[in-house]
Amino acid sequence: MTKLTGLSDSYSNPIKIGNKIKITNEINHELHGAWVVYEVIQKGLTPVVSYLYSEKGQIFPEGHSAGPLCNEYDLEQFVFEKDISKIKPTNEIVVVE
Template identity: 30%
Template sequence: MTEPFQARVRPWLMACFGEEISADHIERNHRFLEEALELVQSRQCSRSEAHQLVDYVFDRPIGEPKQEVGGTMVTLAALCLAAGIDMHEAGDVELERIWGKVEAIRAKQAAKPRHSPLPQEAAPISAGTMFLDRTGREICMGDTIEVASTINQHTHGDWVQYDIRKGPGGFLLSYRCSQTGAVLPPGYTAGFMAESLPEDDRRDLKALVFATVPVPVSGWEIVGGDRRGTTWPEERGE
């Protein structure tokens, strides 16, 4: 009879971390939360949605661990059903994969910042703009978005792409390229995001300035970018 999955994970934990780190409930909390966030990110949960749920949960009474484990398993199963994923198969495949990475995982653990929930030194955090693209993802500083071209189509074609930067007055759209490959100096057509919404997404500027929830913009879509980026493309060596 095959051992339960939980029992099969224990030998891997011991091989990677030993008894002390394996039993460290704070470390285990952090690593579980990291993986849970990576899962929902892969299913198009936005940074803004995650932050809202963190505030919601931590404003509520603390739950009972065993019951919360049950709730976690039920909601994970439900998510996997919706995504068409066999959760048991996914677990078995991942456990087999990480048995082949024991040395690499040990090295990563040894290099982990002390007294930090992060698994490694974090890159500079990209600021979120509180605008959501048409797929529901939050647009962040460093992203590149694509916008339907509404003027000078003979020059630009059907679409234009902009880099998201931050200036003294707020987040900016900085021209990057167009369908036709038209080249302009960096910043040539920069404008504030709140003042550059597509016609179908226009809102009162004062309402935008004081918005407390993310604002969806159906005419914008994230197509790439560098979320480390606070620099112009040529300063990044592009």
């Protein structure tokens, strides 16, 4: 059974544990290019994005970079919105797999 994170991508597609998601890259363009693909994993109860590869290839080993999925959203909305599936990420996120 696939677990829903409760969050959606930029196009209202639900994000699930195990999904691969492409996130627009806002820093290190010379290193990664315009986007990075992460796998959504779960650490305890927390959905985490774990690095897979970027537009310029696999720069780091898989999993070398990671962070909570909620960091990709406005944290005030995340905390106070009753239905977090309605909030949109701060940068474009697309479920790719």
